[in-house]
Amino acid sequence: MTPNPSASSCHPPRDSIVVLGIGNVLWADEGFGVRCVEALQHRFEFDFAPEGGPEVQLIDGGTQGLYLVQHVQAADCLLIFDAIDYSLEPGTLKCIADDDVPRFLGAKKMSLHQTGFQEVLMLAQLTGRYPREVLLIGCQPEELEDYGGSLRPTVRRAMEGALALGLDALRRWGARPVPRTTPLTVRECITFAELELARYEDERPPEALACRSGDARFFPNPVER
Template identity: 70%
Template sequence: MSAIATKSTCHPGGDTLPARIVVLGIGNLLWADEGFGVRCIEALQQRWEFADHVQLIDGGTQGLYLIQHVQQADALLIFDAIDYGLAPGTLKTVRDDEVPRYMGAKKMSLHQTGFQEVLSLAILTGKYPQQVLLIGCQPQELEDYGGSLRPVVKAAMEEALALGVAELERWGARPVARRTPLAAREVVTPNELALTAYEAQRPSAEEACRIGDERFMLKGA
């Protein structure tokens, strides 16, 4: 996308750095490994501070509502659960113009359909970020409403975060270990949905049916 004009600043070493960096975590916290992207953003914000031109966004399942953030970004980092057909917990990175193709290769949910459209619209409007990195994780389990990340996917978060922070450092995001506590209004994930609280408060299978209400299921199915 070299023909697309973007704002930039110059690094003392002569490299051109993006003037606006957007970090997006997309997915649905309520469906087990679908929450991978949002959990990465949550952890990134809890552990690190960044320069003022860096914006962390819990994109959830907002789809086309995210278009303005993509169009305004000079560099875009995306965390998401992607069905690459690999072993659960496997990470795969994809860059730049290849990202829309991978987002739509094998859709797991409506949020991926929506976000693929966002990227396509950004290209059509000539406002696709100059640099894009997708850090995707192969999920293990999606059909578990109210469930959390499976251990193999949760473990993959550490490597995903390391990859993300390294890229953000290269882009000039100036990541440093967090020193300032987050105010309630600043957190990307509401406290009641934060990973620890979410997992601790989940009802048992006996208390909350996870396969559907038997009153509305077909008899004998």
């Protein structure tokens, strides 16, 4: 007697798409990648096609470095948003694809998180569990030295173009982004509620009250010579 085919044989496993936002939201334009993924989650949800479609996972990668390797290894397609120093005008977007991504990150590092993420990609390659397609959407930053600052207007405007490029890639990979109709719960949000962009900017203290150079009680100004 021939056994009935199992459900898994009738329905091949779905592709996995991972969308990573890399960077540190506390250092002005360094937070570009995380802010892009945050905006993607707030504006869109992903509908499954009746015949099946890829699963899409949005991740605030922050500066986690090697802790992200499991997500890279699990992805069939990997989309990365990040602030990248291309030596271009601030707010300029540029895409790097597939094998060029780890090479590019190794050639010109802007911050320590890029060193860590280059290692993540190389480790995934060494283990033989590397995405079939990789796309890095990078934005030239304007300001990185403002601790507690937010995206500069030029870089914030560039988010719209970056999201459009990302949505094009997601659709090409078979994802079905649709405008969000279901409100996000606190548990679902990929960023902490306290760090969500609007709240982060609204609750930021004025520069006169936010110490940018260290508390004078512990870091007194150097003696004038």
